[in-house]
Amino acid sequence: MEALTLSLVKAVPALGAAPLWAVSLLLMVASGVVVLVFALTFEGVGSLVLRKVAGDIQARIGPNRVGPNGILQFLADGVKLVLKEDIVPAKADALLFKLAPYLVFVGSFAAFVVVPFGVGLSAADLNIGIYYVMAVTSLVVIGVLLAGWASNNKWALLGGMRAAAQIVSYEIPVGMALIPAVLIAGSLSLQDIVRSQGGLFGLFGWNLFHNPFTFFSFFLYFTAAQAETNQTPFDLPEAESELVSGYNVEYSGIRFGLFFLAEFGDMFIVAALATACFLGGWNVPFIRAEALPGIWGSLLSLGVFLGKAFAMVLVMMWVRWTLPRLRVDQLMRMSWKYLVPLTFVNLLGVSLWLLVFDGKGIPELIASLAG
């Protein structure tokens, strides 16, 4: 951030007169706005794509009324949500009820801040990046539980409790499955983790192919993360058929919209973390994006990162329309009996591998054998 501020001051001499902290603040606000705009756009377009994909998979058409081929549907939805009556149930705890959707949205949005969109392109390159994401996304639990409790409705309460149980349970395997990437990079910063996967091995420099354990880690992470963000087949908190949509039954209008947006935001975060930690982030095989002159490196890496992340989002949607929803006991069993032990074993495996082979991955080992 400081370097960026200094370079900005150098580029625009008029800013030199202002104190450094003011320029910094300006930059922070600006990057926050950029990220927010990105998040909202993604969430809108994501909802449209989701429905189109669902349509194709289920031999339906999907939205096709607003705009050519329905592409403006998400704007129409947004307008509808904003204009709809905002109802607070008479006996609900009004303050908490109103607060809950913001907590959920902030929890999901705040994670965007550290996403490594490209070489040096993230709103903040925190040195505790992954830890920060894990911490900040836990706000969602509080929001969801609050929404369920404050609605003063037994379905909402049950839905909220379920959601909390699910999110808390799956947070463990998610964290455990991400640690291999941290071990390999030796840093919690997402930029560092991405950088550690570059190099001359191209595709095989990615953590996904670092060693067999990281390979499995990726799939474990992906499964657990889908569950943590309430994606189908783990969308029990939603459960429209059993709990009449659970913790958000009582919400209407834009408050409901915030839950909805947060869900899509989470989807992107999961995909982005998978990309950054296992799929090489913004690394392009055989090209060193950092070394490209000027803005080209940033642009290329941005495109590559978004491409990878969107591909992961598509896979999530694909899974979503394939698998039936799990029952609540199956969901818990899956977390505690399968994912948690497996991620621990994997973590152990990765640690041993790093110890035995001196931090080298399979491609490096092969290269050193050959050379």
Add this chain to the structure above:
Amino acid sequence: MGLREYMNDILEAVVTTAKGMRITARYGVDPKEEVTLQYPEERWEVPERFRGFLHNDVKKCTACTMCVKVCPVDCISLESVRGADKKMVLASYDINIGRCMYCGLCVEVCPPKSLTHTGGYEKASTDRGELILHFIEEDAAEVKARVARQVAEAAAKAAEAAKAAEAAKAAEAPEAADPSSEAGKAAGGDPKPAKEEPKE
């Protein structure tokens, strides 16, 4: 549960997921035919015996009230008066389709088959009153008044005819029966109502 079973479970989960994803991917990439009906433009062709909204062909209806009696949810109501020709005349015939459950019993029992199901099924409304179908446009009181007038007129006519016939009879009493009836017809117009009227 042994380790073997545990591992088998995991394997099964992975294999079945992959299988399912292969199927959905095939559809996702090549979404053959769409099953969606673009509703307002395209419509489902209703089968011949579809039980849609009810329609009463009021010209055929005899106001027998069979339909009213048979309806399990009491959604048909009718008012009727006896007309001049002794037949019942409908003063109003309403069906509350908001209550109707389309069981079809009323259609079954209707003797002249005037009550039928149509293919219609769209009647969204923000006002429940709009869900009551009125098959007689005129106001019930007006119909009743009109029918009463007709009945009165007919009665008056009949009375006149009867008087005329009486007079004719009295005048031509000594004569034979055959010409008397002919004279009566000529004097009183249509003798039929005159003959039947007193029975009422």
